[in-house]
Amino acid sequence: MNVTFTCPNCNQPNRVSFDENSQQLVCSHCSHSIVIPAEAVVGQQVQRCLVCSSLDLYVRKDFPQRVGIALVAAGIIGSSIAWAYVNVFWTFAILFASALADLALFAVVGNALMCYRCQAQYRRTEQIDVHGAFDLETHERYRQLAARMGTGELKL
Secondary structure, eight states: OEEEEEOTTTOOEEEEEOOTTOOEEEOTTTOOEEEOOTTSEETTEEOSOTTTOOSOEEEEEOSOHHHHHHHHHHHHHHHHHHHHTTOHHHHHHHHHHHHHHHHHHHHHSOEEEEETTTOOEEESOSOGGGGOBOOHHHHHHHHHHHHHTTSSSOOO
């Protein structure tokens, strides 16, 4: 299992492997140590965030959104060019091909566990579906909390 997080001390991204017996996460840039809360990891399942101790976690596809948007944009641009040359067959062929590629990636790519509060990403964990999908109300609660604290993001 591993976690990708932003160090609360130096704001640098880190990826650290951990297991049930891990006691702390150490930043590779500034050597800042984050103590892992008790019972945060049970077996191969993450119960709470290791970085900020939040219980609010959600499941999302572990796929870069920029790549997905680029795939859709390429389909739109390619089909628009075909449409400009009045080639209806290629217009729809390009649109269907990009949609099929998007569907294939959706089926192949695994899931990741995310923290609403600190945006830590957990990979290779088990039973992540118990946390549920993204909930806009929970996200908005943390966004409003960060806004009240006067920061763009919630930092500990």
